[in-house]
Amino acid sequence: MRSRDADRFNHDPWADDYDRKVRDETNPIRAGYAAVLAWTVEQARIGPDSVVLDLGVGTGNTVALIPRARRVVGVDVSTRMLAQAPAKLSHLLHVELLEADLLEVFDRDLPVFDAVVSTYSVHHLDDTEKAELFRRVHGALRPGGRAVFGDLMFESEAARSEIAAAWSDEDRARVIKSLDEEHPWRVDHAVRHLESAGLQVLEARRFSVLSWGISAEKPDPGAL
Numbered sequence: 074m075r076s077r078d079a080d081r082f083n084h085d086p087w088a089d090d091y092d093r094k095v096r097d098e099t100n101p102i103r104a105g106y107a108a109v110l111a112w113t114v115e116q117a118r119i120g121p122d123s124v125v126l127d128l129g130v131g132t133g134n135t136v137a138l139i140p141r142a143r144r145v146v147g148v149d150v151s152t153r154m155l156a157q158a159p160a161k162l163s164h165l166l167h168v169e170l171l172e173a174d175l176l177e178v179f180d181r182d183l184p185v186f187d188a189v190v191s192t193y194s195v196h197h198l199d200d201t202e203k204a205e206l207f208r209r210v211h212g213a214l215r216p217g218g219r220a221v222f223g224d225l226m227f228e229s230e231a232a233r234s235e236i237a238a239a240w241s242d243e244d245r246a247r248v249i250k251s252l253d254e255e256h257p258w259r260v261d262h263a264v265r266h267l268e269s270a271g272l273q274v275l276e277a278r279r280f281s282v283l284s285w286g287i288s289a290e291k292p293d294p295g296a297l
Contacts, residue, residue, distance in 0.1 A: 074205070079150050079174040082197040082255070084131070088153035092132055095193075101248050102225065105280030109223035110192055112278065114138045116221045116288040117188040126186045126213065128175050128206075129194020133158030139165065146171060146186075148178045149194075176202060179209040186213050192223040199256045203263065207270035216293035220272060226258035226285035233259070236282060252283070260285055 084091065098104045113135060119125055121141040130136055130147030131154045139145065144167045149155050155170050162168045171178060175194060189210050198206060210220050227233035237249045264274050264287070272289040279285050 074180065075174045075177045076198050076202050078197055078199075078256075079177075082150070084151040085153045088132070088151060088157065091154065092134070092157075095134070101245060101281070101283055102252070104282065105284035106193075108280050109284050109286055110135050110138055112280070112286050113190050113192055113221045113223045116276070116286070117190050117219050119188050123187040124184050126183070126189045128178075128189065128191035129197075130155070130158060130170065131194070133161040135190060135192045136165070136168070137161040141165070143167065144184070145169070146183065148173050148175065150174050176206060176209065179213065183213060185215045185218075187215060187218050189214060189218070189220045190222075193225065195222055196225045196252075196255050196257050200259075200262060200266075203256075203258070204266040204270070207267050207272060211270045211272055211291055214291040216291055217296060218291050219275075219288060220267075220291070221286065221288045222263075223280075223284065223286040224258055225252060225255075225283050226260050226263070226287075227283075228279070228285075229259055229261045233257075248283075257283075258285070258287075260287065263287060 095103055095106050098106055119139050119142050123142045124144045125142050127136050127147045130149050136145055136147055145165055147170045240246055240249055260277050267274050267289050273292055275288045275290055277287045
């Protein structure tokens with residue numbers, strides 16, 4: 074299964090300038106970027122024996138924050154973004170980079186993961202595709218494994234309307250319009266979809282007006 078907008082959101086044309094742009098947190102879309110990545114890795118509880126999946130690995134900025142892991146699989150649809158990742162990941166012993174869509178990668182022969190992380194990528198999936206992704210993530214996680222997402226989100230549709238009304242100047246109105254052309258999360262919807270997929274939501278944290286993190290865990294029936 075391939076997501077509907079995979080080709081539209083292929084970041085090949087922006088790969089060379091991507092890292093410079095994401096470091097500019099004066100841009101409302103990028104505000105909170107570094108904190109979101111750090112929180113995502115912390116919440117994933119990755120240890121030296123962990124097997125980790127990064128959905129939308131891009132140039133490797135999130136994986137670069139993992140100090141040690143037994144194996145990391147990074148997935149991205151952009152050839153040119155993936156080409157920049159290895160230089161950042163030489164401290165990790167076993168890294169496999171796959172060129173694939175966020176959904177179709179689960180049709181491949183994958184290991185069972187201790188952690189699934191994703192930052193600033195799942196907003197390329199519509200709501201139905203997000204729900205399908207959460208089901209596939211649940212199936213790919215070991216019991217007790219964690220799924221942690223950092224992305225562009227609104228707390229609810231009402232919150233999105235409030236922000237849009239407050240951001241009435243031309244520049245920030247353009248930001249809202251550009252987001253609406255993609256598929257930013259609604260936190261309340263995401264929590265319901267995660268729980269419907271069998272994942273237990275642990276925390277939803279706001280880092281800026283537009284950036285949130287959500288952590289969840291696959292319940293372990295054998296745990297005391």
